[in-house]
Amino acid sequence: MENKDITILIADDDYDYLNQMDFHLKKFGFKTILANSQKECEEIIETTKPNLAIFDLMMENDDSGFILSYKLKKKYPDVPVILASAVSSVTGYIFEQENTDEQNWIKADKFLEKGIRPDQLHREINKLLEL
Amino acid sequence: METLTILTVDDEIGIRTGVKRALRNFIVSFPFHEDDFNFEIIDAASGEEALEIIYSKHIDIILLDNILPGIEGIEVLEKLKQDNINSAVMMITSHASIDLAVKATDNGAFNFIPKPFTQLELKSAIENITKHLLIKRITHKMKNEAKQIRFQFLSVLSHELKSPINAIEGYLQMMKEEEVGKDISAYKNMIDRSIERINGMRGLIMDMLDLTKIESGKKNRELNKVNIIDIAKMAIDSIIPIAVQKNINIESNFPEELISNVDSTEIEIIFNNLLSNAVKYNKDNGEVNFTIKEENNNIKITISDTGIGMSKEDIARLFKEFTRIKNRKTQNIPGSGLGLSIMKKLVDLNNGSIKVESEIDKGSVFTVYLHIE
Numbered sequence: 178m179e180n181k182d183i184t185i186l187i188a189d190d191d192y193d194y195l196n197q198m199d200f201h202l203k204k205f206g207f208k209t210i211l212a213n214s215q216k217e218c219e220e221i222i223e224t225t226k227p228n229l230a231i232f233d234l235m236m237e238n239d240d241s242g243f244i245l246s247y248k249l250k251k252k253y254p255d256v257p258v259i260l261a262s263a264v265s266s267v268t269g270y271i272f273e274q275e276n277t278d279e280q281n282w283i284k285a286d287k288f289l290e291k292g293i294r295p296d297q298l299h300r301e302i303n304k305l306l307e308l
Numbered sequence: 309m310e311t312l313t314i315l316t317v318d319d320e321i322g323i324r325t326g327v328k329r330a331l332r333n334f335i336v337s338f339p340f341h342e343d344d345f346n347f348e349i350i351d352a353a354s355g356e357e358a359l360e361i362i363y364s365k366h367i368d369i370i371l372l373d374n375i376l377p378g379i380e381g382i383e384v385l386e387k388l389k390q391d392n393i394n395s396a397v398m399m400i401t402s403h404a405s406i407d408l409a410v411k412a413t414d415n416g417a418f419n420f421i422p423k424p425f426t427q428l429e430l431k432s433a434i435e436n437i438t439k440h441l442l443i444k445r446i447t448h449k450m451k452n453e454a455k456q457i458r459f460q461f462l463s464v465l466s467h468e469l470k471s472p473i474n475a476i477e478g479y480l481q482m483m484k485e486e487e488v489g490k491d492i493s494a495y496k497n498m499i500d501r502s503i504e505r506i507n508g509m510r511g512l513i514m515d516m517l518d519l520t521k522i523e524s525g526k527k528n529r530e531l532n533k534v535n536i537i538d539i540a541k542m543a544i545d546s547i548i549p550i551a552v553q554k555n556i557n558i559e560s561n562f563p564e565e566l567i568s569n570v571d572s573t574e575i576e577i578i579f580n581n582l583l584s585n586a587v588k589y590n591k592d593n594g595e596v597n598f599t600i601k602e603e604n605n606n607i608k609i610t611i612s613d614t615g616i617g618m619s620k621e622d623i624a625r626l627f628k629e630f631t632r633i634k635n636r637k638t639q640n641i642p643g644s645g646l647g648l649s650i651m652k653k654l655v656d657l658n659n660g661s662i663k664v665e666s667e668i669d670k671g672s673v674f675t676v677y678l679h680i681e
Contacts, residue, residue, distance in 0.1 A: 193475035193501050197482065204487070235467055263470040291474045294481075 180206030183306065186227035187211055188218035188245060189261075190236040194291065198231065201295040205302075215241035219248060226253050229306060232285075234262035246285045257305040263291040309335075310343045312368040312438065316351040317358040317384065318400060319377050323423070324351040327371060330427040336438045345438050355379040362393060369437055370397045371421075374408060382408065385415040396437050400425075464630045468512060468645065472505040512644035518577070519629075519646055522653050529571045529657075531681070536566045536575060536607060540600055543579035547587055554592045558583075561599040568607060569681035574654045581651040582611040582674050588641050589672070590615035605680050612673040618666040626664060627652040 185207045189195045195211055202209050210227060212218035215236045222245070230249055234242035246258045286305055289298070302308075316327045328349045337344040347369075352358035355376045361367070370388075374381035385397060399412050402423040409420065418440060421433050479498040488494040544558055551558055586596040594614040601608050616638070618626070630645040655662055659679050666672035 191471050191475060193505065194471070194478065196501075197475070197478040200482070200487070263467060263474055291470075292477060 180308075181208065183228045184208040184210060184225075185302070186218070186221060186225070186230040187232075188213070188215065188230070188236070188242075189233040190214055191233070194233070201298065204295075205299050207302075215245060218245055222249050222252060227256060229257050229259070229302060231259045231261055233291075234260055242285075257286040259287045259289055259301065259305070260285040261289045261291050261293075310345050311348050312345055312441070313348045313350065313366065314369045314371065314434070315358060315361060315367045315395075316349065316371045317353075317355065317376070317381065318351070318371070318373040319353050319375075320373075321353075323373070323400070324353070326427075327351070327430065330430050331434060334431055334434065336435050338439065338442065341442060345442075347434070353377075355381065355384040358384055359387060362388065362395065367395045368441060369434070370395050372397055372399050372417075373423075374399060374401045374412075382411055382415070385412060385417060389415045396441055398433060398437060461629065465516070468630055469509060472509050475505050476502045508644065512646065515644045515646040515650060519650050519653070522650065522657070529574070531569050531571055533567055533569050534572050534575075536568055536570070536600060537562045537564070539572055539575045540579055540598065543576060543583050544598065546580065547583045550584070551587050551596070554587065554590065554594070556587055556590050556592075556594045556596060558587075558596045558598060561597070561601075563601065566600060566602060566607060568678070570658065570678070574658065575678075578651050578654055578676065579609075581647045582609070582676070585647065585674075586611050586613035586615065586672075588643070589613065589638070594671075602680070607678040607680055609676040609678070610673060612671060614671040617668040617670050617672055618664075619668055623664050623666060627662075 185202050187195060187198050187202070187209060189198065190213055192213065195213055199209050199211055210221060210225065212221050215238060218232070232242040232245045234240070236242070238244065242260045242262065246260060249256060249258060287301055289301065314331065316324050318324055328351070331347045331349055335344050335346050350361065352361055356378050372381045372384060381399060388395065388397070396418045397416065399417050399420045400423050401408065401420065418437055419433065421429065479502050482488070482498060483495050540560070540562060544560060548558070583596070583598065590596065590613045597610070597612045599610040627648050629649045652662060655676055655678070661677050663675040664672065
């Protein structure tokens, strides 16, 4: 599969962050679908299957990202999910899955801090998509 | 009914049965607490036996004789202190010396009851110690809740500050990497957005200072008889530059004069918040209607707009701190998410109330009632 056939769904309630992700992912050659709320993203998931999804953790709800991962994985178990957040160090959400139990519960394949460099992000995406 | 466990430690069987008899049907209640307390009484004839019981089950209150066959009462007390067992201890003693009293108090004894004691004396002592336990529990709970709220506030705040920092950093990185070429004009939008986000952070900090002042009670209120209408006119003047940009017409409908005893800064913040929301969340070429009238000894302030409106769920969350209704329509509208919670606090301070009606894509109506002082 070539990059141009790969669609990445991004959900983030920060307009600028969404814009920047859109820019970088397109530059890497991916197609993007943007959602700027949990609600909007849920509607997209209903009708569209992306190849990979990147969700912000805190949107309308403190755990929007978890909810979206759960819903996406339920519908499309094979689509990898990246959870991105700016909050990890302060709120005590620790972004490491300590055991498989947690990994099963938090349905995400990768946790990333926001502010990660675009090339790192690109590497993580390639790894998850086995490109 | 809540049951507290009392352990009587005395080698005299008369005292042990006396305590049991006195407290068997004893109930303590407090006007400030819903649950009543009754007591389960167990006893021990020696310090050693007492420690065994204390380590095997939770004891709320210990009635402790000092002179015991084996280890002394005071040694039991020292052991409890060492092991951080926080039962409330009341010493029972017939030969109370100052020396013992000091030693016992140092080791955390709550008080003394001299032997022999009457049923009434015992009951009054137990009532006291129960109150002490209850108050200790309530303050502990309050401290935890306050900590919890503070923590929540800080974590949300840090998220609200980190998001713009990340956004600005992202744009700066893109410029540094010259992602869209060497011509600076290609970055105009990124620069504008960065400035916008910095302004947003500044607004957030200012709003937060306001909120902290109101909450800590540090904001000095200056109540004076003022004409509310003057403040309303000023608020309109200060929003007009923004309204003009979106070609929004502001209609006002005021009486000549409406005098009330208020803090004019508070009223100004309330009006500014309502008006700026009505403009910010309006559509281009929209309308804002600002009405003030006297009604049943209340000042009724109504501000309606023809803006984007809100859903029922949105309205329910509206006055919570840092709640911004986030969707495609609001994504470019700056705001700290604190304006309405500040306004709500000020309206409360004035013994007023707020009503919100809204319809998506039709507009919103905010009605504030302030009591005329």
